Each structure stands twice: as C-alpha cells, then as structure tokens.
Amino acid sequence: MSSTSDTLARTLRRELPAAVVKVLGGTATAIDAPSPDGAGWTITLPVSGVASGRIGIWIDAAAAAACARRLHPEITGEPDAAAVTQTLEAIGRQAAIVVEGTPEGAGLLAGEPSVEQVAAPETGSSFVVRLDDGLQIGVRLVVAVGGSTALGAERLADSRLDAVLDVDLPLVVRFGRTVMPLRNVAELSPGSVVDMGRTPDEPVELLVGDRLIARGEVVIVGGNYGVRITELTGSHRANEKEVRP
Incomplete structure (x- = not known):
C-alpha cells in the first residue's frame, strides 16, 4: 500500500464512525477486531483531485442488513437489496464528506458511491464499528489511491490565501515616538516642537x-x-x- 493509501486508510478508519452516525444516529466507535469473512457489500468511492484512485469499504452482509433496518424501522424482516443499497450509499456519501474535511484529505474529491454485493476482500484493513445499541459493523478497507495528500493541504491553503490577497x-x-507628561501634551499648540529622540x-x-x-x-x-x-x-x-x- 502506498503512503497516500495508507494515510487515507487510517483517516477513514478514524472518521468512519462519524459517517455512520450521520446516517444511523446514536454514537459509534471504531475498535480493533477482525471483520467476518463471507458475503457482504462493498461501497466504492472514486477519488480524484490531488490524488486519484478508489476507496473500497466492505461491510459484512449481516451488519449491512441491520443498518438498513435501523435506518428503515418499518422493515421487520430481511431488507431487500434496494434498501441495503440505499443505506450503504448514504454511508458512503457521508464518509466522503468527512474525509474531504480532514487535513489528510484536503484537495481530494470523492465521487458518487457505488454499492455491490461481493465476498470479503482477501486484503485490507479490518476493524469493527460498534454502535451504542450493540450493533457491530465488520469493515474492511481497501484503498488504492496515488498522489500526495500533503500537496492537497498546501493547495487548499493557497486557495484560502488567494481569497484575501486583495483585501x-x-x-x-x-x-518615531516619545513619552510626554499630560501637562506638556495639553500645552501643545501650532508651532510647538516635539523632540522625538x-x-x-x-x-x-x-x-x-x-x-x-x-x-x-x-x-x-x-x-x-x-x-x-x-x-x-x-x-x-x-x-x-x-x-x-
């Protein structure tokens, strides 16, 4: 994994709970734990800007279904593919927003997420997002992005500076400057000479x-x-x- 991909993977691991909470509500934390193997869903975010590539967020099938039920309380049984896809697309959009707002992601532009059912990837960073109601979302991140996020921060800083350069x-x-007693200041009149030292x-x-x-x-x-x-x-x-x- 390139340094840019590694940086984005760490950033996304840190910020993904916030993205999940934006969609599902409550509170969430990321914990170190192996994610399940087997069937699941992948959210793919195309990345452009100062770096280009793709970010893949794989979520295990059981957790994806639980997320859809939490977002759509009217679903009592197994959610259909459309409900799961809608839920995961919403999480993907929020993930893009929170990552773009970090210093590590400055200058990056994440495109519209796509969602598909796939088996768990053999590689990637594994962890679990745990919500306050006990729901645990097994996640694997596969980030393949090339470029410099540091360069993105510099360009963003330059663009912010450009906005105020014409002020x-x-x-x-x-x-020069000097100190005078108030009495002397009160006595100043046209023709007075002040020694500036x-x-x-x-x-x-x-x-x-x-x-x-x-x-x-x-x-x-x-x-x-x-x-x-x-x-x-x-x-x-x-x-x-x-x-x-």
Missing part, C-alpha cells in the same frame, strides 16, 4: 495595524515622501523596494 490593509509609517538618518518603521513588518529610509518618490525598505522584521534583508505612504 486593503492600512500601512503606517512611524517616524532620534536622529534624521535612523530608519523609520512600517506597521500594519500594530505589527511591525519592516524598516526603511525616507526618500522622495515623484515629488512625494516615500520609504525605501531596507530590512524586514526578523533580520531578513529585503531587496530595495520603494513604498509611498
């Missing part, structure tokens, strides 16, 4: 909100004052860029 932020140039060649500070982002020197840009950035905070040197305040 206007106020850029403030701070020439700095020399003219000291760098000014650029702030976004209360966050210092850079330092630079005052220049003239097209007849207006501007700032040539000489240093980004964190001691990273920047290429000389002129910013007009």
Whole structure:
C-alpha cells in the first residue's frame, strides 16, 4: 500500500464512525477486531483531485442488513437489496464528506458511491464499528489511491490565501515616538516642537495595524515622501523596494 493509501486508510478508519452516525444516529466507535469473512457489500468511492484512485469499504452482509433496518424501522424482516443499497450509499456519501474535511484529505474529491454485493476482500484493513445499541459493523478497507495528500493541504491553503490577497490593509509609517507628561501634551499648540529622540538618518518603521513588518529610509518618490525598505522584521534583508505612504 502506498503512503497516500495508507494515510487515507487510517483517516477513514478514524472518521468512519462519524459517517455512520450521520446516517444511523446514536454514537459509534471504531475498535480493533477482525471483520467476518463471507458475503457482504462493498461501497466504492472514486477519488480524484490531488490524488486519484478508489476507496473500497466492505461491510459484512449481516451488519449491512441491520443498518438498513435501523435506518428503515418499518422493515421487520430481511431488507431487500434496494434498501441495503440505499443505506450503504448514504454511508458512503457521508464518509466522503468527512474525509474531504480532514487535513489528510484536503484537495481530494470523492465521487458518487457505488454499492455491490461481493465476498470479503482477501486484503485490507479490518476493524469493527460498534454502535451504542450493540450493533457491530465488520469493515474492511481497501484503498488504492496515488498522489500526495500533503500537496492537497498546501493547495487548499493557497486557495484560502488567494481569497484575501486583495483585501486593503492600512500601512503606517512611524517616524518615531516619545513619552510626554499630560501637562506638556495639553500645552501643545501650532508651532510647538516635539523632540522625538532620534536622529534624521535612523530608519523609520512600517506597521500594519500594530505589527511591525519592516524598516526603511525616507526618500522622495515623484515629488512625494516615500520609504525605501531596507530590512524586514526578523533580520531578513529585503531587496530595495520603494513604498509611498
């Protein structure tokens, strides 16, 4: 199993109880236990996006029938294939939703689930989903997906960043600052001179909100004052860029 498939298998094992609860209600947990052999049903989810392939969720026949009866209380006997298929398709859709919402599944797109009756696969990750009423669903996961889910997380992060890159932020140039008694502040008037305690060649500070982002020197840009950035905070040197305040 590839690293991507292994990651998705672990994620699905963790999240499948939540998908089951979305459909059947109650509470559920995943426990380590061998799933039954023999007849059963497989939910197949095609996967595309940053990775491609298929996710197979096999459920033993007795548990699949019990799930259909729990979803359709009017069924008193053995549910027909249509009722089981409908129930498992609903679980498959919820499984796709919860996996796509995890960091491991970022950038993945799960298609519409298909359901068919098949024998238990010889390989795959086996466990049991136990519901609060005692129902135990034997599960085997067969995940065959290639690609990078980490890349999916990066692309998702990039798309979220793109959504806010055009937001206007106020850029403030701070020439200096000083502390004065309230009496002196009250006495300020036109023509007063305030000593900022700095020399003219000291760098000014650029702030976004209360966050210092850079330092630079005052220049003239097209007849207006501007700032040539000489240093980004964190001691990273920047290429000389002129910013007009």
